[in-house]
Amino acid sequence: NAGVTQTPKFRVLKTGQSMTLLCAQDMNHEYMYWYRQDPGMGLRLIHYSVGEGTTAKGEVPDGYNVSRLKKQNFLLGLESAAPSQTSVYFCASSYRAGGHNEQFFGPGTRLTVL
Amino acid sequence: AQSVAQPEDQVNVAEGNPLTVKCTYSVSGNPYLFWYVQYPNRGLQFLLKYITGDNLVKGSYGFEAEFNKSQTSFHLKKPSALVSDSALYFCAVTLGGYQKVTFGTGTKLQVIP
Numbered sequence: 001n002a003g004v005t006q007t008p009k010f011r012v013l014k015t016g017q018s019m020t021l022l023c024a025q026d027m028n029h030e031y032m033y034w035y036r037q038d039p040g041m042g043l044r045l046i047h048y049s050v051g052e053g054t055t056a057k058g059e060v061p062d063g064y065n066v067s068r069l070k071k072q073n074f075l076l077g078l079e080s081a082a083p084s085q086t087s088v089y090f091c092a093s094s095y096r097a098g099g100h101n102e103q104f105f106g107p108g109t110r111l112t113v114l
Numbered sequence: 115a116q117s118v119a120q121p122e123d124q125v126n127v128a129e130g131n132p133l134t135v136k137c138t139y140s141v142s143g144n145p146y147l148f149w150y151v152q153y154p155n156r157g158l159q160f161l162l163k164y165i166t167g168d169n170l171v172k173g174s175y176g177f178e179a180e181f182n183k184s185q186t187s188f189h190l191k192k193p194s195a196l197v198s199d200s201a202l203y204f205c206a207v208t209l210g211g212y213q214k215v216t217f218g219t220g221t222k223l224q225v226i227p
Contacts, residue, residue, distance in 0.1 A: 004157070040123075042204065042219040043158075058214065090157055100146055100165040103215065105157030 002026055004106035006091050012112045013081045021076040021109050023091030031094045032074040033058075033103065034066060036087040043090065049074055081113045116141040118207050120218035127195045128226050135190040135221045137205030147188040148206040148215070149179055158204060164188060175199070195225045 007022040023032065030051050035043040045058030047066040055066045063085060065077045074093075078085060088110050092103040117140045127133045139145055146165055150158040162173025169181045179190045190203060205218040 040219055043217040045214055048214075092158075100163065102148060102160040102163060103158075105150075105159070107157045108155075 004091055004093055004104050006089075006106035006109050008109060009107065010110050012114065013078075014114050015082060017081050018077070018079050019081065019111075020078075021089055021091075021111075023074045023076070023093075023106055024072055025074075025091075025093040025104070026072060027093060027095075027104065028071070029093035029095050029104070030071075031096060031101075032068065033092045033094075034064070034074065034076045035090045035092065036060065037090060037108075038087050046076065046089075081111075083113045085111065086113045087111060116145075116207055116209065116216050118205050118216050118218040120203075120205055120221045122221050123219075124222040124224060126224045126226060129197055130194050133192050133195040133199070133223065133225070135203050135205075135223060137188045137190065137218060138186050139188060139205070139207045140186060141207055141209055143209050145207050145209065147179075147181060148208075149173065149177070149188075149190050150204045150206065150217075152202040152204065152220070154201075161190070161203075195223075197225045197227050199223060200225045 004025045033048045034046040044060050049055045049068040052071040067075045088108050090108050091106040094101045094103045119138045148163045149161040152158045162171050164171045164181045172178045202220045204220050206215050208215045
């Protein structure tokens with residue numbers, strides 16, 4: 001049982017380049033989330049998904065897109081990277097959203113945009 | 115709007131001493147409260163949660179937290195700190211049903227040998 005995995009672990013992009021971050025979970029969780037973590041700002045929700053084929057915006061969605069074609073996978077895309085998107089990105093999943101269900105986090109992807 | 119405050123960026127405690135990491139929250143309704151821990155270069159790990167019932171919640175690794183509704187607080191505690199407890203700790207709050215989870219900015223705990 002691998003839990004939540006993220007690919008890649010590190011990435012360096014030039015401004016304007018695009019990339020996709022992959023998140024996979026093997027716990028059959030309905031809900032999945034993408035966060036970014038910046039110093040002094042805690043975790044901020046980018047996008048989330050309440051089930052296969054559905055996605056919604058979080059607090060800081062601009063510049064990102066997501067897709068959930070399969071229940072176990074949640075992809076985060078950057079179409080045209082900007083230095084402001086330099087951050088550590090975490091994917092998480094939970095059995096259901098909110099309520100009493102804790103979230104399970106992946107190990108993170110450290111992205112640098114030059 | 116819901117919010118979480120962790121008033122201390124860093125807490126230093128000597129090994130073997132009790133530790134407290136503070137968290138206060140603001141929500142319109144009955145909160146669900148969580149503590150997570152993050153070790154260097156790792157994702158967050160769930161420690162404990164308060165849903166309802168007993169105000170004292172026990173979690174992993176000997177940690178506990180006390181829910182205080184009148185003070186809107188949910189402080190994390192441990193009777194005897196270990197060097198291995200050194201990490202970044204996040205408090206989080208949400209409401210029932212689907213509501214997004216709001217995380218605090220984190221408190222770095224440093225346990226000194």
